[in-house]
Amino acid sequence: MSFFKKGIEGESLVEVNPRDIIETKDGLIGEVISVLNNTVVANISLTPNIEKLGIEHMNQVFHHKEFKVIKKSS
Numbered sequence: 001m002s003f004f005k006k007g008i009e010g011e012s013l014v015e016v017n018p019r020d021i022i023e024t025k026d027g028l029i030g031e032v033i034s035v036l037n038n039t040v041v042a043n044i045s046l047t048p049n050i051e052k053l054g055i056e057h058m059n060q061v062f063h064h065k066e067f068k069v070i071k072k073s074s
Contacts, residue, residue, distance in 0.1 A: 016040060016064075019073035024066050030058075038064040 016022070020032045022042055030042035044050065045058045 016069060017073055020069050021046065021071035021073075022062070022067040023070045024062060028060070029070070030060065033059065040064075040067070042067075 016032060016035055018032050018034060021029065022032060022040065023029050027047070028044045029046040029048075030044035031046060033041045033043055040062050041059055042062060043058050044055070044060050047053070050058075
């Protein structure tokens, strides 16, 4: 399942799919696990120095305005 979202920097539509790599406004980087309506669940373990952030759960939910796709899955 995929959905289209408005990008952080503009009004262009972006398709989001499982296994895409996203980056949040806060600098978290993760791989999309699932997509539902206007939210995604992503594993944010790709974030550099994540252990210093003290985040307990690697799977996080993000709404469509909180991230951008930085790498599409193949």
